[in-house]
Amino acid sequence: MSNSIGMVILAAGKGTRMKTENPKALAQCAGKPLLDYVIDAAFTFAKNSSLRAEVGVVVGHRKELLEKWWENHNQKSLIKTAWQKEQKGTADALKACFTDIPDFWNNDFTLVACADTPLISADEFKELFSVLIQDPELVGVAATFETLNPTGYGRILRGTKGFRIIEEKDADESQRKITEVNSAFYILKTSHIKSILGTIENKNKSGEFYLTDLFQENFAVKPVKFKSETPFLGVNTLEQLANVDKIIRSNKLKDLMINGVRFLNPEQVYLDFHVEIGTGTIIYPGCTLIGQTKIGSSVVIESNCFIKNSYIADEVEILASSYIEGADIKSGATIGPMARLRPGSDIGEKVKIGNFVEVKKSKLERGAKVSHLSYIGDAEIGENTNIGCGFITCNYDGANKHKTKIGSNTFIGSDCQAVAPIEIGNDAFVAAGSTITKNIPDGGFGIARPQQVTKEGAARKFLKTKKT
Ligand code: UD1
Ligand code: MG
Secondary structure, three states, rough: OOOOEEEEEEEOOOOOOHHHOOOOHHHHEOOHHHEEEEHHHHHHHHHOOOOOOEEEEEEOOOOHHHHEEEEOOOOHEEEEEEEEEOOOHHHHHHHHHHHHHHHHHHHOOEEEEEOOOOOHHHHHHHHHHHHHHOOOOEEEEEEEEOOOOOOOEEEEEOOOOOOOOHHHHHHHHHHHHOOOOEEEEEEEEEHHHHHHHHOOOOOOOOOOOOOOOOOOOOOOEEEEEEOOOHOOOOOOOHHHHHHHHHHHHHHHHHHHOOOOEEEEOOHEEOOOHHHHHHOOOOOOOOEEEOOOEOOOOEEOOOOOOOEEEEEEEEOOEOOOOOOOEEEEEEEOEEOOOOOOOOEEEOOOOOOEEEEEEEEOOOEEOOEEEEEEEEEOEEEEEEOOEEEEOEEEEEEEEOOOOOEEEEEOOOOOOOOOOOOOEEEEEOOOOOOOOOOOOOEEOOOOOEOOOOOOOOOOOOHHHHOOOOOO
């Protein structure tokens, strides 16, 4: 039978140095919570090993938010949560995990990771684990690295057998000069934790129970020094969050460019971790692409577009300064410049949405055109229908929203309103300047505007006469 590992992620801390009320573990980094990066790395490590694995997340500060996160997690069945009632330190957090999830005592190994280190990958876990299992005598390993600026980190004091970690607050001047620091990623034999965890005291400057006390000079424990500090960069402040967010996004941009996506100026594009973009797509500077957004191949997105949670098929053109959220845009459509697509916009193949057009919760079938200055809300518009400039679906009566249905191959002249609920059929024609309040059947012609009166020669009366 294969060995088992409990992977414990400490996420109970408030993150005081972040100066924000929400738990640090849920802070969004390139559109994904910090905690999810660590969980994904842990699961990838376990999947590529022969270990049976489960994840335990220790929650505390604003636990209701973390529980909500867990409820909606796509790996919920593989994740358990434990509750650290008071944040009394990292050793106390691990204790809370074993109290609430006693099954974790049965695992051969326990991996401990902090939720605030999103650049970690399965590679670091793999390397750490390989050192632990090479020597059967060893009871624990900790990942360390050299840094030019060790401020804030626990320092590594190597002994003849094991090593210990001294926190910055407790270190004397010479210890503070040590540049090998603790990353706070550990893998231990669970039996070692069982024999030591209960004995850890809080006799230090913080009055906290330190997990680092699992490592002592006379224990069979080993520091594993990694070459690069980058995977272990922690987030304790908003400045550090911005720094790791930038690294994640620039790695993502690099991957996309390798796969044939052209960014005219990559430094001026902000995009989330989840965003997918197909080959041959060109993105101009100043665009923001966030949330669950998927962009196809050979798409052009001009400058200053904001796109959130939207699906954009191949060969779509999005012209400058368009704002798109929750939209589904089919291939060959053209949007903008300066268009706004709100949630529920279902834009068919080769549809044209022009400048200053707003669309909300509406379906436009293949080849329909709304080229200028219009509002389309709660509407269905059929194939190849042409909507002239300045059309408004009057969908809201102050209390309820109503639907507008317009068939295929219909022509709506400029400056019209359709007062919903209303239906205009296929092959119909609405004259410019009409306010349509009654349904128009297939092939019907609708006109709803006052008759024009023309008085010959009367203009003179209204024109100002030029004084000489
Ligand atoms: C910790 C390490 C330090 C290491 C550094 C690396 C300890 C005592 N110190 O310091 O040696 O160099 O990480 O980044 O472990 N947490 C709880 N409950 C608590 C306290 C903290 O769950 O009572 C969680 C936090 O949510 C966080 C993690 O533990 O995810 C680490 O806490 P943090 O305050 O960031 O520790 P550091 O000061 O960074
Ligand atoms: Mg930290």
